[in-house]
Amino acid sequence: MVNGDSANVPRYRRSRGPTTRLRVSPIESGDRAREVLERISIRGDDGRVESVCDRTRSVTLAFASVDASSRAMGRLEALDCGLRCSWTERAVAAGERDxxxxxxxxxxxxxxxxxxxxxxxxxxxxxxxxxxxxxxxxxxxxxxxxxxxxxxxxxxxxxxxxxxxxxxxxxxxxxxxxxxxxxxxxxxxxxxxxxxxxxxxxxxxxxxxxxxxxxxxxxxxxxxxxxxxxxxxxxxxxxxxxxxxxxxxxxxxxxxxxxxxxxxxxxxxxxxxxxxxxxxxxxxxxxxxxxxxxxxxxxxxxxxxxxxxxxxxxxxxxxxxxxxxxxxxxxxxxx
Ligand SMILES: [Zn+2]
The missing domain is CATH 2.60.120.590 (Alpha-ketoglutarate-dependent dioxygenase AlkB-like)
Incomplete structure (x- = not known):
């Protein structure tokens, strides 16, 4: 997992269509993110906390497939716990261009x-x-x-x-x-x-x-x-x-x-x-x-x-x- 303060932070951008990643906010810590992930994950869906951004109080959860991330999004919405959730994808960083x-x-x-x-x-x-x-x-x-x-x-x-x-x-x-x-x-x-x-x-x-x-x-x-x-x-x-x-x-x-x-x-x-x-x-x-x-x-x-x-x-x-x-x-x- 990458913390938002480190130099090697992946960058993300909002996606209109479904992706394997969910951006969830407001969440203030990696522990809280894992707790949320635990509640919305189904065994076998392989969800993980990919990054935590302190500045925007958001986390990125990555899943093995779009099906898995869709299930997680559905469960998060059903929880009705005040967290916002949207599809996100990795923005291409300088080192990735080639x-x-x-x-x-x-x-x-x-x-x-x-x-x-x-x-x-x-x-x-x-x-x-x-x-x-x-x-x-x-x-x-x-x-x-x-x-x-x-x-x-x-x-x-x-x-x-x-x-x-x-x-x-x-x-x-x-x-x-x-x-x-x-x-x-x-x-x-x-x-x-x-x-x-x-x-x-x-x-x-x-x-x-x-x-x-x-x-x-x-x-x-x-x-x-x-x-x-x-x-x-x-x-x-x-x-x-x-x-x-x-x-x-x-x-x-x-x-x-x-x-x-x-x-x-x-x-x-x-x-x-x-x-x-x-x-x-x-x-x-x-x-x-x-x-x-x-x-x-x-x-x-x-x-x-x-x-x-x-x-x-x-x-x-x-x-x-x-x-x-x-x-x-x-x-x-x-x-
Ligand atoms: Zn031989």
């Missing part, structure tokens, strides 16, 4: 046409999201990288060698439990449910992830990434010239297998606003991700020798050099 020129992220994985790329929306419920976030905050041992906080479960990931061989705190059972709902006819299903290494990353707003392919020889054929608390855009590339972008909503599970896992580098650009199908979307204050991987050993048998560290592929050599260099700059290394 957003339209960024690679446009798609909402459907199929639109990227990368074999093995799958996005499963609403993979966990709101309650499970809350439980997984609490688990991540309360258990495990924290590693502080320059720009984000990381915890490993099952086995610790080694940022120098880019594999995971040292046992650490067990993977929380809820995290393993949710993998069972993957469809058994999905490509890479067997590898997914054999997951024995979990990495939890906490990305503050504006922080991304450097381009990488997860080490072929160290991890199995399926990599999964669960997005919690805040959205992000993940980009994919096979060369510097071409990239494709996918919007990752809260509570979605991204599955990387085949080309998406072995051949395409994935990364999250360091930025605060994304272009999602032409619309400017502000990232949330924080995104928590769970990455699920299966450890493996022995030479990799993948169909992508150029990118394979196990067969000394030309492109993987570059990434090894990068891995060596990034020992000094651990924030640049992937999850």
């Amino acid at each position: 957003v339209a020129e960024r690679t446009m992220a798609r909402r459907r994985a199929e639109d990227l046409a990368i074999p093995g790329l799958t996005l499963i929306e609403n993979f966990v419920s709101v309650d499970e999201e809350r439980a997984l976030v609490t688990l991540a905050r309360e258990s495990g041992e924290e590693t502080r990288l320059a720009r984000r906080r990381v915890k490993h479960f099952g086995y610790a990931f080694d940022y120098g060698t880019r594999d995971a061989n040292e046992r650490c705190e067990a993977i929380p059972s809820l995290a393993l439990e949710i993998l069972k709902r993957l469809r058994s006819d999905m490509i890479g299903y067997q590898s997914a449910i054999r997951c024995d290494q979990v990495t939890v990353n906490e990305y503050p707003r504006g922080t991304g992830l450097a381009p990488h392919v997860d080490t072929h020889s160290a991890f199995g054929e399926t990599i999964l990434s669960l997005t919690l608390e805040g959205c992000a855009v993940m980009e994919f590339r096979t060369s510097a010239e071409e990239n494709r972008a996918l919007f990752l909503p809260r509570r979605s599970m991204l599955v990387l297998s085949a080309d998406a896992r072995y051949r395409w580098q994935h990364y999250i650009p360091h930025r605060k606003f994304d272009n999602v199908e032409g619309e400017t979307i502000a990232r949330d204050d924080v995104r928590l991700s769970y990455t699920f991987r299966e450890r493996r050993s022995g030479p990799c048998m993948c169909a992508f020798p150029m990118q394979c560290d196990s067969r000394d592929g030309a492109e993987s050599k570059c990434s090894k050099r990068r891995a060596g260099k990034t020992q000094e700059f651990p924030e640049l290394v992937g999850e």
Whole structure:
């Protein structure tokens, strides 16, 4: 939540039509705003207090959808408690103006046409999201990288060698439990449910992830990434010239297998606003991700020798050099 006194206040303008945001006034504090939000929210509508403006004694409530904000507006009016409520939308700030020129992220994985790329929306419920976030905050041992906080479960990931061989705190059972709902006819299903290494990353707003392919020889054929608390855009590339972008909503599970896992580098650009199908979307204050991987050993048998560290592929050599260099700059290394 942003307070009206801070330098980084989002700016809003009145909207004639329905939007996902409501401006409510007069409200004098964040606590009072949360109390009101509590009374008008329906479970699952994902409402949050986005900003509080002391000067105008107003708050902005943001919802996951126009349906959700409409329901909240209806309930607020029914309460008849003297609060004014109107639709509002974010005004474009100076830093957002070039957003339209960024690679446009798609909402459907199929639109990227990368074999093995799958996005499963609403993979966990709101309650499970809350439980997984609490688990991540309360258990495990924290590693502080320059720009984000990381915890490993099952086995610790080694940022120098880019594999995971040292046992650490067990993977929380809820995290393993949710993998069972993957469809058994999905490509890479067997590898997914054999997951024995979990990495939890906490990305503050504006922080991304450097381009990488997860080490072929160290991890199995399926990599999964669960997005919690805040959205992000993940980009994919096979060369510097071409990239494709996918919007990752809260509570979605991204599955990387085949080309998406072995051949395409994935990364999250360091930025605060994304272009999602032409619309400017502000990232949330924080995104928590769970990455699920299966450890493996022995030479990799993948169909992508150029990118394979196990067969000394030309492109993987570059990434090894990068891995060596990034020992000094651990924030640049992937999850
Ligand atoms: Zn390989």
